[in-house]
Amino acid sequence: MHAETSLGSAGTQETDRPVLRVSGLSKRFGATQALQDVDLDIAHGEIHALIGPNGSGKSTLIKILAGYHHAAPGAAAELDGEPFDLGQVTGSRHDRLRFVHQELGLVGELSATDNLALSRGFARTALGNIRWPEMERRTTALVERFGLGIDVRRPLSTATPVQRAVVAIAAALQGWEGRRGVLVLDEPTAVLPPGEVARLFDIVREIRDSGASVLYVSHRMDEIFALADRVTVIRGGRRIATRRVDELTPRSLAELMAGEETETEHRPRPVSDGAEAVLEVRGLSAGPLHGVDFTVARGERLGITGLVGSGHEVVPYAVCGAYGGPVRGQVRVPERSPRWVDAKDAGRLGIPLVPADRAGEGVIGDFSVGENLTLPLLDRLRARAGRLHRRRESSLAEEWIRRVGVRTAGRGARITTLSGGNQQKVVVARCLAQQPPVLVLCEPTAGVDIATRLQLYDLIERQADHGMGVIVSSSDTEDLLALCTRVLVVRDGRIVREISGRDITEPALVHAMEGTE
Amino acid sequence: MTSTPTRTAELRPSGTEVPTVSGARTLGTLSRRAVAALSFRTIGAVYVWLLIIVLFSVWAPDTFPTVTTVKQVLNGNAVAGLVALSVVLPLTARVFDLSVAYTMSLTSVLTAYFMVTKGLGPGTAIALAMTAALLIGVVNGVVVVVLRVDSFIATLATGALIQSLITMVTNDSSITGVKLLAKPFANIAQLDVGGITLPVLYLLLAATAIWFLLEHTATGRRLYATGFNADAARLQGVRTNRLRFLTLVTSALLAGFAGVVFASSVGSGSPSAGTPYLLSAYAAAFVGATQLRAGRFNAWGTVIAVLLLGTGITGLGLATSAQWAASLFTGSVLIVALVLTGGRITLPAVLRRHKAPTVAETDDVSAPDEEFTG
Numbered sequence: 001m002h003a004e005t006s007l008g009s010a011g012t013q014e015t016d017r018p019v020l021r022v023s024g025l026s027k028r029f030g031a032t033q034a035l036q037d038v039d040l041d042i043a044h045g046e047i048h049a050l051i052g053p054n055g056s057g058k059s060t061l062i063k064i065l066a067g068y069h070h071a072a073p074g075a076a077a078e079l080d081g082e083p084f085d086l087g088q089v090t091g092s093r094h095d096r097l098r099f100v101h102q103e104l105g106l107v108g109e110l111s112a113t114d115n116l117a118l119s120r121g122f123a124r125t126a127l128g129n130i131r132w133p134e135m136e137r138r139t140t141a142l143v144e145r146f147g148l149g150i151d152v153r154r155p156l157s158t159a160t161p162v163q164r165a166v167v168a169i170a171a172a173l174q175g176w177e178g179r180r181g182v183l184v185l186d187e188p189t190a191v192l193p194p195g196e197v198a199r200l201f202d203i204v205r206e207i208r209d210s211g212a213s214v215l216y217v218s219h220r221m222d223e224i225f226a227l228a229d230r231v232t233v234i235r236g237g238r239r240i241a242t243r244r245v246d247e248l249t250p251r252s253l254a255e256l257m258a259g260e261e262t263e264t265e266h267r268p269r270p271v272s273d274g275a276e277a278v279l280e281v282r283g284l285s286a287g288p289l290h291g292v293d294f295t296v297a298r299g300e301r302l303g304i305t306g307l308v309g310s311g312h313e314v315v316p317y318a319v320c321g322a323y324g325g326p327v328r329g330q331v332r333v334p335e336r337s338p339r340w341v342d343a344k345d346a347g348r349l350g351i352p353l354v355p356a357d358r359a360g361e362g363v364i365g366d367f368s369v370g371e372n373l374t375l376p377l378l379d380r381l382r383a384r385a386g387r388l389h390r391r392r393e394s395s396l397a398e399e400w401i402r403r404v405g406v407r408t409a410g411r412g413a414r415i416t417t418l419s420g421g422n423q424q425k426v427v428v429a430r431c432l433a434q435q436p437p438v439l440v441l442c443e444p445t446a447g448v449d450i451a452t453r454l455q456l457y458d459l460i461e462r463q464a465d466h467g468m469g470v471i472v473s474s475s476d477t478e479d480l481l482a483l484c485t486r487v488l489v490v491r492d493g494r495i496v497r498e499i500s501g502r503d504i505t506e507p508a509l510v511h512a513m514e515g516t517e
Numbered sequence: 518m519t520s521t522p523t524r525t526a527e528l529r530p531s532g533t534e535v536p537t538v539s540g541a542r543t544l545g546t547l548s549r550r551a552v553a554a555l556s557f558r559t560i561g562a563v564y565v566w567l568l569i570i571v572l573f574s575v576w577a578p579d580t581f582p583t584v585t586t587v588k589q590v591l592n593g594n595a596v597a598g599l600v601a602l603s604v605v606l607p608l609t610a611r612v613f614d615l616s617v618a619y620t621m622s623l624t625s626v627l628t629a630y631f632m633v634t635k636g637l638g639p640g641t642a643i644a645l646a647m648t649a650a651l652l653i654g655v656v657n658g659v660v661v662v663v664l665r666v667d668s669f670i671a672t673l674a675t676g677a678l679i680q681s682l683i684t685m686v687t688n689d690s691s692i693t694g695v696k697l698l699a700k701p702f703a704n705i706a707q708l709d710v711g712g713i714t715l716p717v718l719y720l721l722l723a724a725t726a727i728w729f730l731l732e733h734t735a736t737g738r739r740l741y742a743t744g745f746n747a748d749a750a751r752l753q754g755v756r757t758n759r760l761r762f763l764t765l766v767t768s769a770l771l772a773g774f775a776g777v778v779f780a781s782s783v784g785s786g787s788p789s790a791g792t793p794y795l796l797s798a799y800a801a802a803f804v805g806a807t808q809l810r811a812g813r814f815n816a817w818g819t820v821i822a823v824l825l826l827g828t829g830i831t832g833l834g835l836a837t838s839a840q841w842a843a844s845l846f847t848g849s850v851l852i853v854a855l856v857l858t859g860g861r862i863t864l865p866a867v868l869r870r871h872k873a874p875t876v877a878e879t880d881d882v883s884a885p886d887e888e889f890t891g
Contacts, residue, residue: 320752322751322752347754350754352753353752355749355752360746360748360749361746361748361749361752362749362752363746363749364742364745364746364749364750365745365746366741366745366746366812366813367741367742367745371738371742375738375739375742375750375753375755376753376754378735378738378739379735381735382735386734386735386736387733387734388733388734388735388738390733430753
């Protein structure tokens with residue numbers, strides 16, 4: 001609803017004094033120059049996006065603003081014309097710069113009231129006991145303006161992701177009413193399901209319209225166009241450009257971000273009907289999914305999408321036998337066995353999965369890159385007496401690091417020292433090394449920067465060209481547009497639409513997902 | 518895979534293709550490896566151990582630096598070492614077995630009971646006692662893995678059950694008898710070669726077996742994977758539940774064996790034989806995890822830690838007669854070791870908040886991340 005007004009009320013009165021101005025910001029970590037001579041100015045009442053690929057330095061910039069890191073000498077900063085010391089977190093800076101970090105910083109076991117009180121303190125009676133009615137009234141007043149019907153007494157772990165985000169924002173904004181300042185949101189949509197992103201955007205706009213400025217950190221281009229008034233692009237620790245969003249096109253922004261011509265048109269051709277099936281699924285039900293049938297052919301790149309909760313995100317887990325709840329239906333992988341297998345036993349087919357939650361289910365953080373790569377392949381590396389063949393293990397790891405182009409100090413480096421995109425390459429490589437008839441991916445590009453994203457698309461496409469079937473379950477339309485030869489759209493647990501080839505377009509996908517055809 | 522990743526990693530696979538230059542490089546690699554292997558970070562406890570030896574040699578020059586002390590430390594800590602090793606495997610899979618001390622008491626008591634009260638031969642008695650240990654392992658496995666009770670609490674509970682069993686058998690008094698002190702049974706713990714008794718050999722064998730399992734087999738790698746991130750491991754086809762179950766069985770068996778050895782060495786079945794070993798076992802396992810393979814529970818690190826603690830306590834016993842010195846020493850070493858390694862040992866799952874429901878990754882240059890997590 002605010003979408004139309006966003007550009008009109010942009011309020012970027014360029015003549016106005018910026019609310020926040022930072023200049024000459026540099027920061028070095030060991031051999032890595034994280035930031036070099038970065039300038040940033042944020043006007044009064046604007047949503048200013050900060051965009052850049054993973055590792056570009058945007059998080060470092062935010063952490064310096066928050067006082068978590070010290071900037072190299074030579075940096076200057078001012079709030080509303082008054083210079084302030086970047087090394088100090090006191091006074092006007094605290095009043096005017098507020099942060100909502102990606103992890104939100106909330107305690108899930110506590111209620112919204114408690115969480116807000118953690119940063120502002122409790123109201124007490126003379127006896128020292130907490131005045132709950134007043135606390136709850138105060139909290140309600142703060143979160144109410146955003147709607148969403150948040151119960152301020154229930155533990156936040158029972159709230160929806162967007163409700164939690166709102167509580168985090170409310171906690172950051174308390175005691176700030178009406179002041180000129182900047183609210184910094186660090187990738188707030190990373191933890192949000194796509195369906196709730198629009199609501200968060202409304203809230204961000206409302207904050208802007210109430211007179212505050214917002215610095216919105218993201219690596220998603222679509223969010224910039226939907227929300228921001230201006231955008232600053234950083235890459236490799238340098239500011240590349242600051243532009244008004246209405247002067248940009250997706251293509252020109254992508255070029256700024258990637259630093260070179262990126263191929264946005266990537267539309268693959270559909271596979272001919274004659275190709276044999278590598279995976280067949282019938283009557284698959286699991287969680288929100290009610291009876292889904294589909295087939296993946298050799299060389300086919302099948303997309304499965306839908307809104308969050310529609311059930312599409314369950315498909316990869318159910319197909320690989322990794323779904324945590326009861327599953328019904330049958331799966332057949334002709335290359336492994338001519339028989340249909342009950343979906344609850346699908347794990348026996350040994351189809352590897354690239355899971356959605358990379359940190360939680362994908363990589364083993366305490367393992368090295370090599371150990372992560374070879375974990376599912378250990379049976380192949382047996383030498384005498386059950387001994388692991390160390391030399392074969394290292395050469396296998398080296399080979400895959402090279403083949404998928406993982407950027408790492410070596411196979412012995414801890415996997416957590418890699419960027420998200422490179423970790424994802426390791427996860428994909430590990431699946432490919434098992435030479436599966438079909439590669440199953442769930443949200444393969446979540447938290448992956450744009451350059452690595454393109455490399456992943458390329459890699460997956462190459463596998464398909466060699467005859468591997470691919471299933472991509474994604475709520476990111478960019479993945480589907482770039483990658484898929486055919487897309488199944490799931491709504492309320494059923495496949496409602498099949499789109500293939502040239503018909504796979506952003507509007508077609510969105511309409512099918514939302515049911516607004 | 519310790520701290521010489523870059524160059525070695527590049528060289529390894531192509532090593533055969535460039536035989537001429539590889540010689541010189543290998544030498545460099547070897548020396549770098551040697552430096553890494555001998556660094557304080559890797560084997561800090563060994564240096565602390567040497568320091569302690571020097572310290573006590575100066576403090577008690579007449580009694581400490583003697584062959585008798587060496588024998589005393591080795592022989593006196595072999596059982597403690599076995600108990601410590603018994604908790605290593607569960608810990609690698611992030612399972613706590615707090616019942617080991619009770620299992621140890623039970624087998625010591627049962628062996629004595631079957632031999633003295635029931636008049637069975639030592640072989641039969643030991644077999645029956647070890648069967649009981651096996652059963653305890655299975656019960657622990659069922660409660661922890663099948664019934665999904667957190668291992669910390671579950672094994673505390675089964676420990677209480679075992680204690681009640683012990684009291685049932687013994688009425689809370691030690692079982693003694695001539696048979697326990699006589700030849701065939703006494704030999705288990707008391708036969709010695711040049712003053713070094715058999716339990717030291719058992720300790721070395723057990724450590725070698727666990728080291729081989731963890732370092733050189735697929736099962737070992739899978740155990741670590743299970744401990745570090747069970748969800749991810751399961752998705753990679755690791756049968757995490759089976760492994761966790763098996764670690765509980767092995768810990769019960771090893772602790773049970775320690776109980777038999779203990780009964781043989783003291784010549785009686787004591788209802789509280791295992792109790793003093795619980796804390797020292799976990800202390801050694803956790804200090805051990807800071808050694809050699811930083812952040813991973815491992816066999817030799819645990820043995821080093823047992824020797825370090827044992828030497829200190831023996832030395833304190835010789836140098837002073839203060840009763841409180843031993844516990845003070847154990848506690849201090851544990852804290853200092855854990856602090857020195859910067860909390861690289863992760864807390865048990867129960868004491869930690871479980872993973873937050875995030876989908877996305879943190880986004881930053883990797884190097885700065887290391888700066889504050891490393």
